[in-house]
Amino acid sequence: MIKVLHPGIYNTIQDQGRFGFAKLGVPLAGAIDAYAAEFGKAIVGGKTTDAVIEITFGQGKFQFMETTIFCLTGGDFSPTLDGDPIGMNRLYNAEATAVLSFGKRNYGAITYLAVQGGVQTDRVLKSRSFSKGITRERLEKGDELEILKQEEYTETKYARIRMPVEHFNSAELPCFPGPEFDQLNEKQKLRLFEPFTLSADQNRVGYRLNEPIENNLDHILTSSVLPGTVQLTPSGTLIVLMNDCQVSGGYPRVLQLSEYATSRLSQKVAGDKVQFTR
Amino acid sequence: MSKYKPTYKPFGESTILMEWPSKIEETIIRDIVAFEKSVDKSRGIVDTVITYNALTIRYDCEIDFEVEVAELRDRYKVKKKREDQASKCWQIPVCYDLDFGIDLDEIASAKELTVDEVIQFHSAPDYLIYFIGFQPGFLYLGGLNEKIHVPRKAIPRLRVAKGSVGIGGSQTGVYPNDSAGGWNILGRSPIDFFDISKPQPCFASAGDRIKFRPIDKDSYHQIMEEEQDGNFMLKSQAI
Numbered sequence: 001m002i003k004v005l006h007p008g009i010y011n012t013i014q015d016q017g018r019f020g021f022a023k024l025g026v027p028l029a030g031a032i033d034a035y036a037a038e039f040g041k042a043i044v045g046g047k048t049t050d051a052v053i054e055i056t057f058g059q060g061k062f063q064f065m066e067t068t069i070f071c072l073t074g075g076d077f078s079p080t081l082d083g084d085p086i087g088m089n090r091l092y093n094a095e096a097t098a099v100l101s102f103g104k105r106n107y108g109a110i111t112y113l114a115v116q117g118g119v120q121t122d123r124v125l126k127s128r129s130f131s132k133g134i135t136r137e138r139l140e141k142g143d144e145l146e147i148l149k150q151e152e153y154t155e156t157k158y159a160r161i162r163m164p165v166e167h168f169n170s171a172e173l174p175c176f177p178g179p180e181f182d183q184l185n186e187k188q189k190l191r192l193f194e195p196f197t198l199s200a201d202q203n204r205v206g207y208r209l210n211e212p213i214e215n216n217l218d219h220i221l222t223s224s225v226l227p228g229t230v231q232l233t234p235s236g237t238l239i240v241l242m243n244d245c246q247v248s249g250g251y252p253r254v255l256q257l258s259e260y261a262t263s264r265l266s267q268k269v270a271g272d273k274v275q276f277t278r
Numbered sequence: 279m280s281k282y283k284p285t286y287k288p289f290g291e292s293t294i295l296m297e298w299p300s301k302i303e304e305t306i307i308r309d310i311v312a313f314e315k316s317v318d319k320s321r322g323i324v325d326t327v328i329t330y331n332a333l334t335i336r337y338d339c340e341i342d343f344e345v346e347v348a349e350l351r352d353r354y355k356v357k358k359k360r361e362d363q364a365s366k367c368w369q370i371p372v373c374y375d376l377d378f379g380i381d382l383d384e385i386a387s388a389k390e391l392t393v394d395e396v397i398q399f400h401s402a403p404d405y406l407i408y409f410i411g412f413q414p415g416f417l418y419l420g421g422l423n424e425k426i427h428v429p430r431k432a433i434p435r436l437r438v439a440k441g442s443v444g445i446g447g448s449q450t451g452v453y454p455n456d457s458a459g460g461w462n463i464l465g466r467s468p469i470d471f472f473d474i475s476k477p478q479p480c481f482a483s484a485g486d487r488i489k490f491r492p493i494d495k496d497s498y499h500q501i502m503e504e505e506q507d508g509n510f511m512l513k514s515q516a517i
Contacts, residue, residue, distance in 0.1 A: 022325040022336070024472070024480045025414040124474050133414055133455060134474060179287050179295050221300050222411065222418070224327040224334035228290060247327050248411035256290040 001065040004143040008060030012130035029129035035263035036074035040114030050118025051128040058102035069116040075108020117148030178253035200270035204244040212236030228257035311485035367487040373498035378466035415454035415472025434460035468502035
């Protein structure tokens with residue numbers, strides 16, 4: 001069992017998301033940096049369907065109540081185990097009662113705690129992902145999260161691997177034209193592929209960009225949106241939708257990020273530069 | 279046989295967006311609903327989303343766009359089996375008591391109608407469910423009588439109770455959960471529009487119809503109790 005000693009600002013349980021219910025208006029949810037989450041599951045020798053703990057901005061404190069094989073991936077916030085510094089992307093074997101906490105930010109925004117066998121919280125509509133309105137919203141102090149009985153600690157072949165540095169330091173977000181891209185004029189299209197900066201208005205629903213662009217497009221008839229859809233709002237600012245977005249919306253969809261690009265974006269913070277690329 | 283020629287657009291690397299003419303029309307939604315039912319989900323399709331004039335098809339991995347579009351195009355041409363798909367008309371109990379219908383008086387006086395007339399205009403039609411979105415279990419309905427078209431509230435309420443039945447512009451709908459909202463509230467339904475404990479959490483589908491059946495406060499509480507115990511059987515008719 002893992003006990004939540006400090007809930008942080010927005011920490012959740014996430015797996016790959018809630019598939020099959022979008023036609024009922026259910027958001028996809030799932031790890032916002034799917035790439036880092038999958039990395040963590042591979043290091044602990046888990047399955048892709050396992051659930052991990054998603055930690056926002058290195059805020060939160062956890063206690064392992066039994067011997068637990070775990071690893072941390074994603075953003076590096078100077079993690080410590082019982083006060084001793086530990087590394088990212090490495091397999092560790094925590095003793096019972098050991099406390100995991102975080103400190104100064106080195107890079108990134110979202111950290112994953114993956115444990116052997118995955119976190120065993122309840123499945124709701126076939127997924128363990130937290131999603132407001134479907135499940136509870138976030139972890140709270142005192143939560144006790146069940147895990148499977150841990151096997152022998154053995155270093156796997158993935159025990160020490162690095163995530164590519166571009167995942168954290170590249171501003172480039174590979175994307176495709178969105179359904180309404182062709183309604184833009186040449187000037188708007190060119191502007192879209194110049195740099196933007198991220199605003200502080202960012203959460204699991206979407207990330208807003210600071211610089212508005214000229215907007216002469218009408219609303220569209222409400223149509224579907226996906227995580228990674230870039231919407232052009234009436235004020236001209238762009239919003240990149242993320243995993244907790246609704247299934248439909250009425251703003252023109254000018255770009256669609258590649259599935260990998262949403263993972264890269266999730267590790268950025270207010271003021272960071274981003275650039276859409278084709 | 280169909281008068282439509284949907285277009286196909288890639289929407290990221292694993293999703294196809296099929297678009298029909300950009301209009302809110304019953305014949306369009308019927309065509310989309312019927313086609314969605316015929317799509318071969320075994321081709322790695324993990325989600326489909328119906329909206330007014332589009333069908334979004336999401337696959338479990340990166341797709342060869344041309345191959346999947348060819349498959350969909352061929353399937354769209356096969357019309358016969360799709361024509362007789364049955365839809366349902368759901369009877370939704372609604373209590374239009376003034377305690378729940380907190381905007382009934384205001385709407386009646388704005389429209390120079392009696393409260394009973396407002397209720398009558400709202401509960402008479404069979405509303406078409408175009409699709410479900412915005413929130414889990416929120417039905418986009420069409421068919422509101424023009425006599426009770428009213429603007430949304432200038433200042434949205436921070437909290438509208440679950441089950442509230444509202445109107446705004448040419449739209450009407452039911453709030454599936456407590457939420458903020460700008461619609462004018464006419465009444466409240468004791469029915470769960472989204473229940474995660476059920477294998478099919480929302481009883482309705484795009485293309486179905488619903489009819490609001492006025493009930494008194496006693497029935498409201500009785501149905502609410504039955505619904506919570508899982509004993510209330512929602513009535514529907516095949517249409």
